[in-house]
Amino acid sequence: MLVLEMGCGNSKVLPEASKKSYVSVVQSLVAFSKGHEDDDEPKKQKKKQKSPWFSTSVDNPHLGSSSKQQIKQRQEWNKVPRYKDKFEPRVTARYDIKALIGRGSFSRVVRVEHRATHQPFAIKMMEVEAPEGREVCDSELAVLQRVSHANVIQLVEVFQFPQRVYMVLELATGGELLDRVVSRGHFTERDATQAIQMILAALAYLHNLGITHRDLKPENLLYYHPGADSRLLVTDFGLSAFASTLTGCEVSERSNEETGESWSLRTTCGTPEYMAPEVLLRRPYSCAVDMWALGVIAYILLSGTVPFEDDSRSRLYRSIVRGKYSFRGNPWPSVSNLAKDFILRLLVLDPATRLTAEQAVRHPWVVTMASSSSMMNLHRSISQNLRQRASRSSSRCPSSTTTSSTDASSLGRLMPPETKPKQQQQGRAAGLIQPQRAIQPRARGHKEHQHHPTKALDSREG
Ligand SMILES: Nc1ncnc2c1ncn2[C@@H]1O[C@H](COP(=O)(O)OP(=O)(O)OP(=O)(O)O)[C@@H](O)[C@H]1O
Numbered sequence: 001m002l003v004l005e006m007g008c009g010n011s012k013v014l015p016e017a018s019k020k021s022y023v024s025v026v027q028s029l030v031a032f033s034k035g036h037e038d039d040d041e042p043k044k045q046k047k048k049q050k051s052p053w054f055s056t057s058v059d060n061p062h063l064g065s066s067s068k069q070q071i072k073q074r075q076e077w078n079k080v081p082r083y084k085d086k087f088e089p090r091v092t093a094r095y096d097i098k099a100l101i102g103r104g105s106f107s108r109v110v111r112v113e114h115r116a117t118h119q120p121f122a123i124k125m126m127e128v129e130a131p132e133g134r135e136v137c138d139s140e141l142a143v144l145q146r147v148s149h150a151n152v153i154q155l156v157e158v159f160q161f162p163q164r165v166y167m168v169l170e171l172a173t174g175g176e177l178l179d180r181v182v183s184r185g186h187f188t189e190r191d192a193t194q195a196i197q198m199i200l201a202a203l204a205y206l207h208n209l210g211i212t213h214r215d216l217k218p219e220n221l222l223y224y225h226p227g228a229d230s231r232l233l234v235t236d237f238g239l240s241a242f243a244s245t246l247t248g249c250e251v252s253e254r255s256n257e258e259t260g261e262s263w264s265l266r267t268t269c270g271t272p273e274y275m276a277p278e279v280l281l282r283r284p285y286s287c288a289v290d291m292w293a294l295g296v297i298a299y300i301l302l303s304g305t306v307p308f309e310d311d312s313r314s315r316l317y318r319s320i321v322r323g324k325y326s327f328r329g330n331p332w333p334s335v336s337n338l339a340k341d342f343i344l345r346l347l348v349l350d351p352a353t354r355l356t357a358e359q360a361v362r363h364p365w366v367v368t369m370a371s372s373s374s375m376m377n378l379h380r381s382i383s384q385n386l387r388q389r390a391s392r393s394s395s396r397c398p399s400s401t402t403t404s405s406t407d408a409s410s411l412g413r414l415m416p417p418e419t420k421p422k423q424q425q426q427g428r429a430a431g432l433i434q435p436q437r438a439i440q441p442r443a444r445g446h447k448e449h450q451h452h453p454t455k456a457l458d459s460r461e462g
Helices: 019-037 067-086 089-094 131-144 177-184 189-208 249-259 288-303 313-322 337-346 357-361 379-396 422-428 453-458
Strands: 095-103 107-114 120-127 155-160 164-170 221-223 232-234
Touching (some): 089 095, 095 120, 120 131, 131 155, 131 164, 177 189, 177 221, 177 288, 177 379, 189 232, 189 337, 288 337, 288 357, 288 379, 337 357
Antiparallel strands (some): 095 107, 107 120, 221 232
């Protein structure tokens, strides 16, 4: 198993609802970053253990066996006592902290064991002292506390303290979606439909509750266990939006007409390669943005390549808003037309004509589980493409070539260069994103104006 980190093209854009909150996010990130300087971890380890394509988790005994990985695992284990010290006694009285799984911008995730039942869980510890950490945490909790679905990560319990919130989550040990594709040695369209079906089940459920994930990508899709029959779980609701007054996507669309779009989402956020055109064009948007992201995921799953890719951020955005992509190169000639039709119906510029989750579940490619496609093994081409992209990314972004270097993908937050913490400024060299102005509400009945992508997108060049 390769141990790779590819962060260059995959930095995340956080919401920037208002200037005030933007400034707050900056302060919070600076505060959080300062907090980290007090950490007793070696500097090299100050990053989340997550790669944007495929990776090996430090805490997953089932993934990889290289000595490099074993050393890394030992290092993580050695840190456990220090991590324990940082945890509130009320939490450690109930849960035994076993190992660090990874870290996010506002969080650390550890593997724990319930002291009484010996059941394993994950605890996501979030820093909430700064109001923005609190906001991020509250919005994630708002979603997690309302959901219960086999394909959505389950919140078990929450411990709240003034400075930190501890979310006890079910533990996913099966690795990320693309890790599994690479490690299994055999992959057909049928396998792809199995994964897509599970993602769609989660999306149909979430969208029906009025929840838009807004950061759907392979790294946020984790298998519950390493077995072939594992559930796939949608995780990381840090950017998700909850429309509490609405009951679903379709309803939102109608309310939009009736209420002057008071419902719709307007903040620009997500991960560049997966961001829908309407988000980039700063138009009010809906849960259809998740369906676009699913189209990108399906494309990657079947080919190991991305539909929209460019080293230049503005060119990448331009190709997305033009919806220009192709099915060229291997293994596309071996992929069925039905699979391509599925993707074509998701990567549709107009969100109103894009398949909804309910419709996508009924697409013949999904329903028949690709029965009319050849059972050709696409694995070789897919993993070759994934590896090629990984090495291209790491050569563009030398700081993220090893598991112990700074991962630019974890630093892609909306911060002006002068206020960015040191790590962020390093990340900027790797093409991170500049702040964006908030999307202006579109007036009711407003005619779709022809946004010039170049004009609209040039300011985003990182
Ligand atoms: N329940 C879980 N089981 C196993 N691993 C998990 C679980 N939740 C999160 N992780 C892993 O922990 C790491 C950190 O996740 P977290 O959601 O805190 O941050 P993130 O989403 O990666 O980063 P950011 O906060 O910047 O969006 C990731 O590698 C993720 O896959």
